Amino acid sequence: MISSSIALGSITSIADILPDTSEQPANKMPVLFVGHGNPMNAITDNAFAKQWERIGRRLTPRAVLCISAHWETSGSRITAMPQPKTIHDFGGFPDELFSVQYPAPGNPELASDVVTATHQRIVQDHEWGLDHGAWSVLKRMFPMANVPVLQLSLDVRKSPLQHIELARELAYLRSKGVVIIGSGNIAHLRHAHPRCRARTPGHHHEALHESRLRRHR
Numbered sequence: 001m002i003s004s005s006i007a008l009g010s011i012t013s014i015a016d017i018l019p020d021t022s023e024q025p026a027n028k029m030p031v032l033f034v035g036h037g038n039p040m041n042a043i044t045d046n047a048f049a050k051q052w053e054r055i056g057r058r059l060t061p062r063a064v065l066c067i068s069a070h071w072e073t074s075g076s077r078i079t080a081m082p083q084p085k086t087i088h089d090f091g092g093f094p095d096e097l098f099s100v101q102y103p104a105p106g107n108p109e110l111a112s113d114v115v116t117a118t119h120q121r122i123v124q125d126h127e128w129g130l131d132h133g134a135w136s137v138l139k140r141m142f143p144m145a146n147v148p149v150l151q152l153s154l155d156v157r158k159s160p161l162q163h164i165e166l167a168r169e170l171a172y173l174r175s176k177g178v179v180i181i182g183s184g185n186i187a188h189l190r191h192a193h194p195r196c197r198a199r200t201p202g203h204h205h206e207a208l209h210e211s212r213l214r215r216h217r
Contacts, residue, residue, distance in 0.1 A: 020058045028174040029061050033182040034137050039090055042100055042136035049140045056141030062177030063107050063148040065114075065170070068133030069184030073153040076166065080111035080124035084149065087131040102135035107148040110178070114150070118169050122152070133183040 021029070034052070041048050070089055071077075086101045108124075115122055130138075134151050158166070173180060 021060045029059070029177055029179045031174065031180045031182075033184075035185045036133055036137050036183045037185065039093060039097060039132045039136050042132070042139050043097060052137055052140035053143075056143075059141070059179055061147055061179040063110055063150065064104075064138065064142070064179050064181060065150050065152055065173060066130075066134040066138065066181045066183055067152045067154065068131050069154065070131045070133040071128060071151060071153040072156050074155070074157055076118075076122040076155045076158070077125040077128070077153040078111050078114055078122050079106055079126075079128055079130075079149075079151045080108050081106050081126050081129075082108055084151070085129035086135055087129045089131045100135070100139070102130060102139050102145055104130070104135075104138065104142070104145040104147060104149040107150060110148070111150055114170070114173070117172065118166065121166065121169075125153070128153075134181075137181070137183050 032055070037048060041052075082105060083103070084106045086103070088098050088100075090097075111124055115124060128151065130149060130151055134149065138147075138149060139145075155163070170180065
């Protein structure tokens with residue numbers, strides 16, 4: 001949450017208001033929402049990637065809990081393997097992107113702690129890994145891949161209120177040195193990328209949704 005004493009117009013980057021935990025440990029790690037956008041941001045030097053790199057330089061977390069919009073399940077699941085795989089869950093992009101690996105370790109002990117803390121409303125998963133909603137951002141924030149990463153799924157059966165209640169139960173992780181990152185977008189704007197535009201019949205609806213959002217922001 002941004003303090004009311006900060007003028008929003010004076011903020012040029014979210015990195016400007018993050019505590020610099022690389023210099024001094026913070027009482028709590030932040031919660032971030034990142035619009036990960038085009039997967040090519042993982043290997044392209046652009047404004048988005050540069051801001052993610054700035055954010056990463058200010059943080060020294062014990063671990064990352066990432067909630068990606070690209071992992072939807074019935075029931076909430078958390079990756080619990082020692083070494084999550086890199087998932088290339090997209091198509092039509094250059095071979096260079098498919099060759100990217102993000103070998104960050106997992107943290108089974110922390111995953112078990114989360115399951116216990118949420119009274120088993122989250123269960124351990126040993127099959128998934130890190131999809132592009134997670135690794136395309138984390139590759140820029142923590143390029144050394146030396147920070148353990150756990151990914152949490154989105155439960156399609158939960159209501160927005162139930163997701164908020166679950167988030168409250170997970171808030172304790174911030175005091176344990178865990179950065180919580182939500183990665184996604186308000187709308188999935190596939191029409192904005194020429195590789196997807198021609199074969200995505202729903203892109204006109206996405207463009208209309210984007211236009212409405214811009215008018216009401």
